[in-house]
Amino acid sequence: MSSFDLVEPRTLDEAFSHLDSADPAVRPFGGGTALMLMMKAQIFKPVRLVSLRYLGGRFAGITVAPDGSSVRIGAMTTFAELEHSAEIARLLPVIPQTMLTLANVRVRNVATVGGNLAHGDPHLDLPPVWTALGAQVHVISKGGERTIPVEQLFAGYYETTLAQGEVIQSIEVPVKPGWRAHYTKVTTRAAHDWPALGISAAAKLAGKRIEDLRLVLSAAVDRPTRLDAAEKVLRGAAIDEAVLARAGEAAVAEVHIESDLRGTAEYKKHLLRVNIGRAFASLQGA
Numbered sequence: 001m002s003s004f005d006l007v008e009p010r011t012l013d014e015a016f017s018h019l020d021s022a023d024p025a026v027r028p029f030g031g032g033t034a035l036m037l038m039m040k041a042q043i044f045k046p047v048r049l050v051s052l053r054y055l056g057g058r059f060a061g062i063t064v065a066p067d068g069s070s071v072r073i074g075a076m077t078t079f080a081e082l083e084h085s086a087e088i089a090r091l092l093p094v095i096p097q098t099m100l101t102l103a104n105v106r107v108r109n110v111a112t113v114g115g116n117l118a119h120g121d122p123h124l125d126l127p128p129v130w131t132a133l134g135a136q137v138h139v140i141s142k143g144g145e146r147t148i149p150v151e152q153l154f155a156g157y158y159e160t161t162l163a164q165g166e167v168i169q170s171i172e173v174p175v176k177p178g179w180r181a182h183y184t185k186v187t188t189r190a191a192h193d194w195p196a197l198g199i200s201a202a203a204k205l206a207g208k209r210i211e212d213l214r215l216v217l218s219a220a221v222d223r224p225t226r227l228d229a230a231e232k233v234l235r236g237a238a239i240d241e242a243v244l245a246r247a248g249e250a251a252v253a254e255v256h257i258e259s260d261l262r263g264t265a266e267y268k269k270h271l272l273r274v275n276i277g278r279a280f281a282s283l284q285g286a
Contacts, residue, residue: 005048009055013217016142019048019165028052028167029074033107034142052076052114058140058169059114062087063256069175075114075168076163079126083108092173094181094202098125101191106231117153120160120223123194127154128218129183131201131226135173141166153225179204182282184275188262195219196262198270201279208239210282215276220268228277229254239280248273 009015019028025047029035032051038044052059053076055078060074062085071091073082082088083099102108102125114125117137130150137153139146142165150171155161183204187193197220203213213234215227232250237243252269259265 002045004046008051015050029114031110034119035109047049071173073113073171075170077113079108079111091175094129096185098129098182099186104194113171114211118162118168120154120158122223123219126226128198128200131216131224132181132202132214133173135171137168138170139166140169151226157222169182180283184279186271197268199275199279210234210237221255225255227251244277248276251276281284
């Protein structure tokens, strides 16, 4: 591993002074769990890493809006904090459900919400869930702030729309009365391994009828991807085998899936068809 500078600023201005560089080898980090793996593999060779762990304030904590309409989660919130938060369990129960097969306790104690998003790995479990929930990311830089939907954060395989010098300060998740959410993770090895395919579904149901929904595919594609054509088939429809089969075929037709070590393209297409049905069966029973 090559030598590099590690700085731990105590203020936002100090952090931006260290990040004020056009060199992509200067990078902020949260927990560093994924970053360290990339460094050990010599995929990424930093010249300066800027830790955000001591910034606090807008980067920390889980806060429910006074009217209960949303939950703000600081970028430096760890997965363990999410996992054990009573407010998250009450308002966003799909999050602790997802944690059951997300990495391991050691990783969850260190990995952060913001770092996980900024990493841009399409195999990660939480980004498709945030996308299905309709979450937004608050981004800050020396030049100002902006807010974007989570689905617009990802640009491709390990690529995001974050500019050099921008950092994620928090994520805001709407709380939608009457909506249910589910995450299905399909692995070829241990349950906590990277998925061959992930499906996250959020929907408002009236009995068997789907009033509205957001359906997201991950892992089998280069970024968390809304399945717009499948959503169109399902929106307003009553859940039955026929409509779920049509949605599965629409989903397979609208995305490009490639073979890799976790399965062939045809295998993943089969998984996509099957797990759309399973996701809505789970939502009905929630």
